Amino acid sequence: MVVGLSALAAFLIIGVVALVMGTIVVGGKDTLTWEFLTMAPREGMTEGGIFPAIVGTALLVIIMSIAGVPVGTVTAIYLSEYASSRSVLARAIRFAVNTLAGVPAIVFGLFGLGFFVQFVGSGLDSLISGEGQLRWAQPNILWASLTMALLTLPVVIVSVEEAIKTVPQDLRAASLALGATKWQTIRKVVLPNSLTGILTGGILAVSRGAGEVAPILFTGAAYFLPHLPTSLSDQFMELGYHVYIMSTQSTNVDATTGIQYATTLVLLLLTFLLNFSAIFLRSRVRARQVQ
């Protein structure tokens, strides 16, 4: 009985995953053409493609990675190489990382609005844009990316740390014994050997960042823009946000079903691809750990 039930539960999960993916693939495959990927929306977003949303998502995750991956990597280095596991600071940082991982995405959005847009943005405006001008104190791609970078920070930290742990102590000891300093050892021995982990962390972060919509709802995403973002203070279109507005907010929801499915399919394929390359890389890291 128990065996049967638990097997049933397991196969239910597999079935649901297959069902969700199948539905979206079937619903979206006809609309998903090369033109769909390379054209801007037309006719009040009932025709055309999702090119601006793809570009916006790409820019979002690029800026996010530039900001987030180095910080995450350095934090992981600090936690695994410098801080003793019993030090209060290291424990506080670890606690912060765990907490950060559990904060709801929408709260990150509020934080992005309260901190980046209202606080940092207003500060920047009064510093550089001159009195009364409004350039940075409004939602834009930079604030959205930075918000997303904070959201994905724990992902990077955890996977880089995991990779650093698999670098054998012997390698470090050998480097140190040859007279290298600690930083030289980290830079020339530890980091090159954990590159896969850093890459994994980056990919996982990108996948998470591309899929989250809640943090950018009011930190920079836009319904529709006639042009691509050209500066960091521009708003942008994004795939997940596009799915959300097309399926709930657009004036003629039924007319765009194909576009909705196809956009969802693109988003799903993107995260799928990213996650699988991350899983593949991680399995290589873990294989080394076993050896």
Added chain:
Amino acid sequence: MQEREQNVPTQPGYHTGVGGARDGSGENVSRIGAVDHPVRSHADGRRRMNRQDLRKRFRPGEFLIEKAIAIIAFVSLATIVSIFIFVFRETLPIFSSEEKPAAVVVPQEEETYGDEFVGEAAKNIARSDRSRSSETAGGEGVATLENLLGLVWSPVSADPRYGILPLVVGSLKVTLLAILIGAPIAILAALFTSSFAPRWSKEVLKPAIEVLAGFPSVVIGFFALVVLASVLQKLFGYQYRLNAFVGGVAMSLAVIPIIYTVAEDALNAVPRFMTEASLALGATKWQTALLVKLPAATPGVFAALLLGFGRAFGETMIVLMATGNAALISLSMVEPVRTMSATIGAEMAEVVFGDTHYNVLFLLGSILFLFTFSLNAVAEIFIRQRLLKRFRGI
């Protein structure tokens, strides 16, 4: 501890030490020994040499790099602290307005109840492009405690009501449904992988879980909105297409991976001797799994439930798309609900910066933050300490 030992070879003194040990009466040994105690024996001198020479040499570059790394590592900590500060900061005007509800001309730019046409506030409105939605009515409500604890949420009417209770009830309803549906499936599946599963099925289930965990929540929300809602309505024949039940079912897809992963970890951490003892006493495989493994892993499973609860409580896109978003208080599971997170997501983009509605939305965010924060903290205690203690101190 280990790190300190590792450091030993870096120090130049180490080589001297080796040299000294090799030739017994090397010059190095006597030179260094001579500094302090010229008459001490070799053995004693060697000990002293180590202590003195193995001292860490001060390197300014290394020192600066270490400090820089430590400072960057503080970003996570600083983020948590500033989330606290900045999310709470925006809720404060609510509470200050309680003490002086008849505020005359409030000097702060953020506060705009009823004084939009004062010059200061007019500039404030010009600053925010959102205020073009001209919800002047939204600015007039004062969020007293009575208003906040009311049963009506209608922030944009002429007489704004900020009763958050319907939203809290909505969040709880969807979350509980998600846990009730998702937890049994996830825990049973975890039991399956850790106790019964043949190898091949593990190799299918694990990637399936990873794929499920990787689904963007907007994809799950979309699936619930366009497919699940209609299917469930046809199946059960209730009145509203989008409701708490649809949201709960969709949300269970989001919590299954978390509960599964943590529960499976806990089940796998049950010591082998316990299961082996049970099997040796003649218990069958399923008896062992259900009566030995699962009870032993209870703290971990409990932590899994807490983490799942936190995830579901804070999740936004799924509920925003699948629950119908009507702020009703009812016990029915098939009526539309509006959750706290969905309220923030739907209304924040249309609100005037700094008015009461805006502050109340931040209050909802603070509640979400505090709630998930405490859930995570409790879950961590259960995972780390209970589990360890229980297994070590049997």
